[in-house]
Amino acid sequence: MMFIRYAVWRFLTMLLTLAVVSVLVFIIINLPPGDYLSNQIAELRATGQAEGVAKAEFLRKEYALDRPLWQQYLIWVGMIPGPQGFSGLIQGDFGWSFEFDAPVADIVGDALWLTVLVNLAAVLFVYLVALPLGVLAAWKSATWVDYTTAFVGYLGLATPNFLLALILFYYGHKYLGLPIGGLMSPEFEGEPMSLAKVQSILIHLIVPTFVIGTSGAAGMMQRLRANMLDELSKPYVETGKAKGLSSTRLLTKYPLRMAFNPFVADIGNLLPAMVSGSVLVSVVLGLQTIGPALLTALKSQDQFLAAFVLMFVALLTLIGTMISDLLLVLLDPRIRYGAREG
Amino acid sequence: MAPLLDVRDLSIGFGSAPPVVAGVNFSVSAGETLAIVGESGSGKTLSCRSILRILPRTAQLRRGAIEFGIGSARTDLLKLPSCDIRDIRGDRISMIFQEPMHSLSPLHRIGNQVAEVLTLHRDMTTAEAKKDVLATFDRVGFADPERAFRAYPFEMSGGMRQRAMIAMAMVAKPDLLIADEPTTALDVTTQAQVLGLMKDLQRDTGMAMILVTHDLGVVANMADSVVVMSKGHVMESGPAPAVLGNPGHGYTRKLFAAAPMIPKDAIPVPPVEKDDLILELQNVSKTYTVRAGGWRAKKQVFACRDVSLKLQRGKTLAVVGESGSGKTTCARIALGAEIPDDGSRVLFRAKANDEPVCINDLSRSEKIAFQRQAQMVFQDPYSSLSPRMRVQEALTEPMEIHRIGDKIARRDKAAEMLRWVGLNPDMLKRYPHAFSGGQRQRLSIARALTLDPVLLVCDEPTSALDVSVQEQILSLLERIRDGMGLSYLFISHDLAVVARIADEVAVMRQGVVVEQAPPSTLFYNPRHPYTKALIAAQPEPDVSRPIDLAQVAHGAGSSASWPDQFRFEGRDAPDLIQVEPGHKVRCHA
Numbered sequence: 020m021m022f023i024r025y026a027v028w029r030f031l032t033m034l035l036t037l038a039v040v041s042v043l044v045f046i047i048i049n050l051p052p053g054d055y056l057s058n059q060i061a062e063l064r065a066t067g068q069a070e071g072v073a074k075a076e077f078l079r080k081e082y083a084l085d086r087p088l089w090q091q092y093l094i095w096v097g098m099i100p101g102p103q104g105f106s107g108l109i110q111g112d113f114g115w116s117f118e119f120d121a122p123v124a125d126i127v128g129d130a131l132w133l134t135v136l137v138n139l140a141a142v143l144f145v146y147l148v149a150l151p152l153g154v155l156a157a158w159k160s161a162t163w164v165d166y167t168t169a170f171v172g173y174l175g176l177a178t179p180n181f182l183l184a185l186i187l188f189y190y191g192h193k194y195l196g197l198p199i200g201g202l203m204s205p206e207f208e209g210e211p212m213s214l215a216k217v218q219s220i221l222i223h224l225i226v227p228t229f230v231i232g233t234s235g236a237a238g239m240m241q242r243l244r245a246n247m248l249d250e251l252s253k254p255y256v257e258t259g260k261a262k263g264l265s266s267t268r269l270l271t272k273y274p275l276r277m278a279f280n281p282f283v284a285d286i287g288n289l290l291p292a293m294v295s296g297s298v299l300v301s302v303v304l305g306l307q308t309i310g311p312a313l314l315t316a317l318k319s320q321d322q323f324l325a326a327f328v329l330m331f332v333a334l335l336t337l338i339g340t341m342i343s344d345l346l347l348v349l350l351d352p353r354i355r356y357g358a359r360e361g
Numbered sequence: 362m363a364p365l366l367d368v369r370d371l372s373i374g375f376g377s378a379p380p381v382v383a384g385v386n387f388s389v390s391a392g393e394t395l396a397i398v399g400e401s402g403s404g405k406t407l408s409c410r411s412i413l414r415i416l417p418r419t420a421q422l423r424r425g426a427i428e429f430g431i432g433s434a435r436t437d438l439l440k441l442p443s444c445d446i447r448d449i450r451g452d453r454i455s456m457i458f459q460e461p462m463h464s465l466s467p468l469h470r471i472g473n474q475v476a477e478v479l480t481l482h483r484d485m486t487t488a489e490a491k492k493d494v495l496a497t498f499d500r501v502g503f504a505d506p507e508r509a510f511r512a513y514p515f516e517m518s519g520g521m522r523q524r525a526m527i528a529m530a531m532v533a534k535p536d537l538l539i540a541d542e543p544t545t546a547l548d549v550t551t552q553a554q555v556l557g558l559m560k561d562l563q564r565d566t567g568m569a570m571i572l573v574t575h576d577l578g579v580v581a582n583m584a585d586s587v588v589v590m591s592k593g594h595v596m597e598s599g600p601a602p603a604v605l606g607n608p609g610h611g612y613t614r615k616l617f618a619a620a621p622m623i624p625k626d627a628i629p630v631p632p633v634e635k636d637d638l639i640l641e642l643q644n645v646s647k648t649y650t651v652r653a654g655g656w657r658a659k660k661q662v663f664a665c666r667d668v669s670l671k672l673q674r675g676k677t678l679a680v681v682g683e684s685g686s687g688k689t690t691c692a693r694i695a696l697g698a699e700i701p702d703d704g705s706r707v708l709f710r711a712k713a714n715d716e717p718v719c720i721n722d723l724s725r726s727e728k729i730a731f732q733r734q735a736q737m738v739f740q741d742p743y744s745s746l747s748p749r750m751r752v753q754e755a756l757t758e759p760m761e762i763h764r765i766g767d768k769i770a771r772r773d774k775a776a777e778m779l780r781w782v783g784l785n786p787d788m789l790k791r792y793p794h795a796f797s798g799g800q801r802q803r804l805s806i807a808r809a810l811t812l813d814p815v816l817l818v819c820d821e822p823t824s825a826l827d828v829s830v831q832e833q834i835l836s837l838l839e840r841i842r843d844g845m846g847l848s849y850l851f852i853s854h855d856l857a858v859v860a861r862i863a864d865e866v867a868v869m870r871q872g873v874v875v876e877q878a879p880p881s882t883l884f885y886n887p888r889h890p891y892t893k894a895l896i897a898a899q900p901e902p903d904v905s906r907p908i909d910l911a912q913v914a915h916g917a918g919s920s921a922s923w924p925d926q927f928r929f930e931g932r933d934a935p936d937l938i939q940v941e942p943g944h945k946v947r948c949h950a
Contacts, residue, residue, distance in 0.1 A: 254463040260415050261458075262478050262529070263450035273466045352513045353467055 021355065022348060029344055033337050040333040041108070045092045048322050048329070054084055055117040055320045082115060082323075095326070108330070114323030118315060123327050127309050131331065133202050134308040137231065137301075138293045138335075140224050144232035145239055145289065150282070153243030154275060160248060168240065175237035181303040184230040188304070191226055198223055200305035227304055231297045235289055239282070246281055250274035276350075283347055287340030294332050363428075363435070364388035365569045366412065366537055371425035373407050373416070380423055382407050383593045389586075391536065394563065394570040396584035396601070398577065398616070400827040401798070404593040405573050409539050412438060412571075413450050429454070429537070452482040455530035459542040461522035465514040472510030475529045482533055497532045500565075501525075501558060519684070520551035524558070531562055538563075541573045548683035548854060550917035553898035556582055557910045575827060577620050578900025581605055582907050589613050602904045619829040620902055621857035623884050630881045632943020633673050633864050637713045639816055639848045640672040640695060645705040647690050664690040665872040666932070672816075674713060677842065677849040679863035679880075681856060681895070687872040688852045692818050695850055696735055697721070697728065709735070711815060733763055736809035740821040742801035746793040752779075752804060753789040759812050778807040781844075782837060799830035803837065810841070817842075818850045823858060835862055856899055860884060865943075868892050871920065873934050875927075878944040888946040890916035890923050925949075 053061075056079045063071040079085050083094050083101045093099040095114065097107020106112040113123040156168040191197035198204065202223050207216040250256070251274050259269040294310075301310035309328050316325035348354050367388040374380035382404040389395040399405040410416055412427055427438040429449075438446065450456075455478075458464040465474060472494055479490035491510065498506035501524045514522055523543065530538055540559065544552035560583065563570055572583055580587055580601065587605065588598040589612065597610040608614045647664040665687035672678040680688045693699040695707055697720045708717035711734050723731060736759075739745040746755055756775035760766060766774065776786035782803040793801055802822060809817060819838065823831040839862060842849060853859050859866055860880050867877040868891065876889040887893045894916025897909045916923070921930045926948045929935060937945045 254458055254460050255466045257415060258456075258458060258464045258526075258529075259466075261413055261450055261456040263447045263452060263481055264477075265447060273469075276468050277466070351468060352470075353515050356513060356516065 022345075025348055026345055029341055033341050036337055037330075037334065040337075041096060041330060042092065044326050044329045044333065045088075045095065048320075048326050049088055049091075051320060053320070054322055056082075056084055058320065059117070078115075078117070095323070113327045116316070116321055116324040118319050118321040118324065123324050126324065127312060127327065127331075130307050130309045130312060133306070134294065134310070134331075135335075136220075137202070137224065137227055137306060137308055138290065138297065140228040141232040141235065141293050141297070142286070142289055144228045145235040146282075148232070148236040149239035149243055153240040154247055154270070154278075156240065156244040157247030157251060157278075158270060160244075165244075168244075172237040172240050175233040178233070180230055180234065180300050183233060184226065184300055184303050187226045187229060197226060202227075202306050202308075227297075227300065227306055230300055230304070231293055235293060239285060239289075242285070243278060243282055246278035247274055250277045253277075280347060280351055283350060284343050286343040286346070287336065290339035291332060291336040294335060363431075364390040365429065365431065366571075367426075367428045368408070368412070369426050369428070371408060371411060371427065372423040373404070373411060374421055374423050375417075375419055381593045382411075385425075385590070385593075385595055387588045387595070387598065389537070389569045389571055391569050392563070392567045393585045394572060394583055395586050395588065396572045396574060396580040397588045397590060398574060398580055399590035400575055400616075400829060402592070403590040405590045406541055408590070409541060409571055409573050410456075412537075412539060413454055413456060414438065414443075414446055415450075415456070448482070451478050451535075452533050453535050454537045454539065455533065455535040457523075457526050457530050457538065457540040457543045459545055461519050461526055461546060464526055465522060467514055469513075470510070471512050471514060471517070471525045475525065475532055478529060478533050494528070494532055497528045498525075500562070501528045501531070502554075503528075518551075519547055520555060523547060523551075523555055527555070527559065527562070531566070534566055535568060537569045537571065539571045539573070542575070543572070544579065545574070545576070549856070550683060550894055550898045550913050552579075553900070553908045553910060553913045554917075556900075556908070559583070576900065577605065577616060577828075577902035581902045581904045582900050589616070605902060605904055616828060617902060619832040621828070621831065621835075621855070621861055622901065623857050623860045623896065623899060628881055630879050632879055632882075633676055635671050635673055637674045637710075638671050638708070639674040639710055640670075640850065641706075641708040641717070642668055642670040642691065642695060643706040643708065644669055645691065645694055645707065646702040647687075647694060647699065647705075648702050663872050663932070665694075665869070666934070668869075668872075668874055669937075670867055670874075672848055672850060673864070674710075674815075674848050675842070675846055676864040677851050677862055679851040679853060679859040679866045680869055681853055681859050681866055682869035683854060685871070686869040688854075688869050689820060691869070692737075692820055692850060692852050695720075696737060696818055697723070697731060709816070729763065733812045734814050735816040735818065736812060736814040738802075738806050738809050738817060738819045738822045741825050742798055742805055743825070745805050746801055746808075748793055750792075751789070752791055752793070755793070755804065756789070756808050756811055759808065763812060765812070774811055775807075778810050781810065781841065782807045783833075797830075798826050799833060802826060802830075802834050806834075806837065806841070810845070813845075814847070816848050816850070818852070820852045821854065822851075824853070824855065831858070838862065856884075856895055868895065873947065874937060874945075875947045876945065877937070882941075882944050886944070888940060888944075889948070890927055892916070 056075050060072055060075045063075065081102055083091055090099065094101035095107050097105055097109035097112070116123050116126050119126050152168050156165045159165055188199050192199050203216060203219045207219055210216060256269065256274055259273050297308065298310035298314060301308045302314065309331065313325065313328040315321070316328060369386050371382060371385045372380045373382040385404070385408050387395060387397070397405045397409060407416065407420065411422060422439055425439065428435055429438050430436055438449070465471065472491065476487065476490040476494045479485045479493055480487065495506040495510060498509050503509040503524065509525065517525065543559070544555050547555060556579065559570070574580060584601040586599065587601050589596045589604065589610065591612050596612045597604060597608065604613065608617060645668045646666045649662045649664055651660045651662055668691055670678060680691055682688045690699065694701045700721060701707070705721070707720040709720055709731065710717050718727065718731065720731060753772065753775055756778060757771040760771045760774065765771070772789070775789060779786050779788060784800065784803055793804065796804065822838070823834050826834060835858065838849070841847060851859070851863060863880050865877070866880050866883050867874045868889065869875065870891050876883065876887065876892045883892065884896060887896055894913045897912035900908055921928060935947055935949045937947050938950060939945050
């Protein structure tokens with residue numbers, strides 16, 4: 020079947036892109052001179068702590084940081100054996116965080132899932148808010164409905180996220196008793212999943228979802244409105260009217276379906292924008308996502324941790340674009356059958 | 362008996378401006394066809410859309426009544442509540458629109474969109490509706506109704522889409538069909554077939570039909586009675602033979618005078634001398650390799666094959682053909698905008714007796730020099746002028762690009778060109794939106810002339826214009842050609858236009874030239890079945906000369922269905938053979 024063939028082809032190109040991204044990530048991280056350990060060694064030497072130097076030298080060998088860059092890369096990916104044999108991304112070993120003195124996997128473990136959770140919630144929020152409001156604004160264009168949604172939308176776009184976060188925390192706590200900061204109550208941290216824990220996470224999610232999603236929703240709404248307005252003036256809408264369709268049925272079956280394409284195509288852009296956009300918000304809100312970890316890792320040249328986080332974000336992006344491409348093929352017959360003999 | 366539909370004293374306006382449709386009356390009875398004729402802006406479209414109340418949001422129905430129905434069921438459509446008018450739309454009155462390319466939703470299957478009418482108005486299940494739709498598809502001439510049912514609009518040609526639109530309008534067997542310029546966007550042979558189909562369907566069902574058009578030829582072929590509109594008012598109305606045979610109103614006579622026609626009497630003209638060629642296409646072919654996506658196979662498309670044309674200095678060579686015949690590709694290649702396949706040569710001589718330059722292998726500076734000599738006039742004057750540039754900027758830009766003159770000289774040149782095309786030099790400060798379609802086309806001709814070219818390629822320069830404006834633009838082009846000594850490569854789908862302006866005509870079909878001759882020879886002694894079909898399909902504004910559909914169908918079919926002498930399949934076209942001096946036909950010897 021055509022779709023499956025396309026999906027497989029699209030998946031393979033995604034893997035290829037991921038490989039290219041890994042090279043870029045590795046090069047960018049290694050652009051500043053030195054690495055975490057050589058910086059540390061220099062510092063230890065300066066302060067005369069010889070025993071520490073020996074440990075750092077050992078770690079340098081252990082993680083092959085003394086080898087040429089291309090070998091380091093291949094070892095990191097797991098394509099040539101390093102000091103511990105084949106042990107890289109392919110084998111599921113994400114490396115060692117020097118800053119936290121622990122395996123990368125342990126440090127990001129929970130944060131990874133929480134990041135996905137927070138961002139999925141935000142994406143869902145964006146779509147649930149933008150879809151009805153955008154359609155409504157287009158349908159009732161140049162009326163008070165349109166102006167109000169546009170005003171609220173621009174407000175959402177213009178307010179800095181962290182400011183919105185602080186305001187919402189303050190008022191949310193004052194009037195609704197919403198918790199401040201974190202993604203769950205402290206007593207659940209490190210505990211196994213339970214109903215109470217899920218509940219706690221959900222309550223803690225409300226404000227972050229709103230904060231991360233608002234500007235995305237505002238932008239998406241404006242785009243959807245513009246698309247809908249374009250579609251509403253197309254002749255096929257008139258054809259539908261002349262057929263005797265009611266406004267609601269006409270609107271949802273034809274122009275909305277058309278305006279949906281750019282909406283779906285945005286999924287791919289939305290995910291990375293949110294992950295990177297939410298770094299600052301995560302710091303402000305004290306969310307245990309990978310955002311804060313990325314910030315620390317980049318500052319201290321903790322290369323394996325930084326590389327892993329960047330790879331993860333890239334993977335999210337690629338998956339997002341793949342999903343939107345596949346959805347587009349399902350939604351739009353022109354893409355699906357464009358080459359079918361006429 | 363009262364007519365089926367009676368429109369009385371209809372007035373429509375926008376805002377506080379005077380009405381754009383004022384006191385219009387017309388009526389149509391069952392089984393009858395009424396044509397509403399007029400130029401753009403005459404209010405013909407608004408009048409007929411008000412019947413179904415499909416008007417722009419800002420339009421106000423100011424006065425009048427539209428009575429519809431028979432006997433006691435007669436109602437005023439303008440007074441019906443909106444849920445009741447919805448029941449009439451698509452069921453008792455249906456409508457066909459001008460743009461078959463955009464009037465169907467591209468994301469839904471044809472069958473789904475057509476069957477929707479039945480599920481909406483007849484409480485049919487999807488399966489029952491499908492049965493009816495398939496029968497209608499068969500009736501409107503789809504060879505494989507099942508396949509058409511499953512197809513998406515983008516998989517069909519314009520003519521097929523318009524058939525689907527007709528099927529959609531007919532499937533509920535309405536009492537009245539309103540067709541708003543149903544064939545304007547179609548090729549002339551397709552137009553003939555679609556008109557024939559509509560006439561047959563009307564005969565079968567006995568429905569009434571309102572046909573909105575600007576083409577008197579279409580009126581003569583279709584209508585029982587005619588309403589001529591101009592600037593929102595009815596100028597003249599009456600039975601078609603009377604109005605067309607002996608137009609009473611000055612405006613109607615003006616429309617007749619402007620309508621381009623293939624002249625009735627042949628005046629044999631000697632073939633054009635070919636001693637000073639300005640442009641020569643030698644065996645030009647163009648193949649496109651289409652690859653729609655990374656996971657699909659490549660496909661080769663032959664846009665034109667082995668085209669050889671010679672344009673004499675100071676003359677007009679017309680290339681005629683339907684959409685997809687490769688005529689525009691030829692024009693683009695002639696201008697160097699497209700690179701032809703290997704083995705093709707395009708030669709250009711800027712002055713008589715110059716060494717010819719080969720356009721496909723020019724150096725960068727030679728190319729710029731060539732572009733000064735050869736300019737283009739485009740089809741759509743609405744999109745070929747930037748709405749953000751004043752006329753002066755649009756006209757001086759070519760000179761800026763080629764670094765000709767200083768600011769003042771450029772402005773003077775622009776003003777001079779405006780005078781040439783019959784516009785006032787005061788207009789330099791205006792923006793294009795302040796001009797009508799005809800004036801815009803004058804502007805785009807003026808822009809092409811600012812570089813003092815010797816060759817002008819005109820790609821359907823009049824097909825987006827009203828007939829009376831078309832007439833003016835053609836005269837202008839002739840005047841400029843003779844006044845400035847220009848040569849034209851003229852691309853068109855309209856034989857009547859070509860009959861007037863061309864010195865030689867090449868008829869193209871599916872990428873090959875099938876016949877080539879001076880217009881007088883071509884029109885009175887056509888040899889090729891396709892040329893004959895083109896001529897037969899041209900609607901004449903004369904009720905006594907209807908379109909000969911059999912002749913059209915005979916020549917407009919695939920090349921494999923032509924008579925033995927001309928038949929070919931795939932790429933094995935026979936050679937172009939000279940049958941008399943200056944007259945070549947593609948046929949087997």
